[in-house]
Amino acid sequence: MTTKPEPHEPGRLLYDPATGEVGEYRDAAGPYLLLRPLGGGPEWEADPELCRPASDRERLDASVRAVNRRTRAVPMPLPGDAVRPPRPVPGCAVCLRLAERREAARAAYDRSAETDADVLLRRHHGKEHRA
Numbered sequence: 550m551t552t553k554p555e556p557h558e559p560g561r562l563l564y565d566p567a568t569g570e571v572g573e574y575r576d577a578a579g580p581y582l583l584l585r586p587l588g589g590g591p592e593w594e595a596d597p598e599l600c601r602p603a604s605d606r607e608r609l610d611a612s613v614r615a616v617n618r619r620t621r622a623v624p625m626p627l628p629g630d631a632v633r634p635p636r637p638v639p640g641c642a643v644c645l646r647l648a649e650r651r652e653a654a655r656a657a658y659d660r661s662a663e664t665d666a667d668v669l670l671r672r673h674h675g676k677e678h679r680a
Contacts, residue, residue: 557582562603562611565595571603571611588615635670638678647673 557563557574564571565584572584572595581594603611634651637644647670654662 562587562608563595563600564603564607565593566599566601567596568593571607586615587611588618634667635674637670638674641677643673643677644670 559574559576561574562571563574563582563584570584570586572586572593575583575585575592577583577597578594580597582597582600583592584595584600585592637648647666651663651666651670654660654666
């Protein structure tokens with residue numbers, strides 16, 4: 550005879566041995582529990598007979614994996630993209646004006662205005678000078 554599993558509160562972290570994952574309990578769907586990965590993602594159905602509360606170690610591991618997934622989702626700038634200021638395209642009046650604006654900000658030690666000019670110049674490059 551199997552024992553009826555204990556009721557779960559939404560948000561409780563459970564370990565699903567069928568997947569080897571820790572999930573946040575969302576709701577019940579028929580005979581199954583709906584679990585969602587830490588940090589978001591598609592829910593999955595888990596057998597309530599197999600699931601148990603996640604241990605401290607399992608919760609920590611799942612949290613670290615969720616943070617790592619989020620970190621990898623943010624694209625890293627290519628070498629030199631965010632480090633070097635964009636160069637004006639020769640013969641482009643808009644590029645020249647933005648480069649002069651950046652130089653004036655740099656001369657005034659206004660790093661915020663300098664960054665603004667770089668951002669505007671990069672946007673202009675993306676709209677007008679990309680093939």
